[in-house]
Amino acid sequence: MIHGSEANTSDRRRCGLTIRYMAPTTECLDASQPVMMMRGSAVEGINHYRSWPKYRHGYDFPFDGCEQWNDRRRVEPNDESYFERTDYARMDQEIEDEVLRFIGRLGGKEPVQKE
Incomplete structure (x- = not known):
């Protein structure tokens, strides 16, 4: 859904978030879309699942539990270089x-x- 809002006049970035839920047996056909396993188990050969994003103090907006987030996030080892930036x-x-x-x-x- 496309929508509009007033200009962001803060010095912080603003972004949108789209969430689509699907069963792990469903293949995402657009390889450029990041797919994250939120619950359940991956089915071999269906999708490549991304790590959950890291919380970056001073860059990302703080949220309840942000101090523990990085210790609890799901990590896909082959995917971590993106989150080291x-x-x-x-x-x-x-x-x-x-x-x-x-x-x-x-x-x-x-x-x-x-x-």
């Missing part, structure tokens, strides 16, 4: 660029090239 400004720019490209494909405004 600390180049937050570049990560934010990559996310913004991807979102703007997506909006452009939907017929929205094309991204403005930064100099």
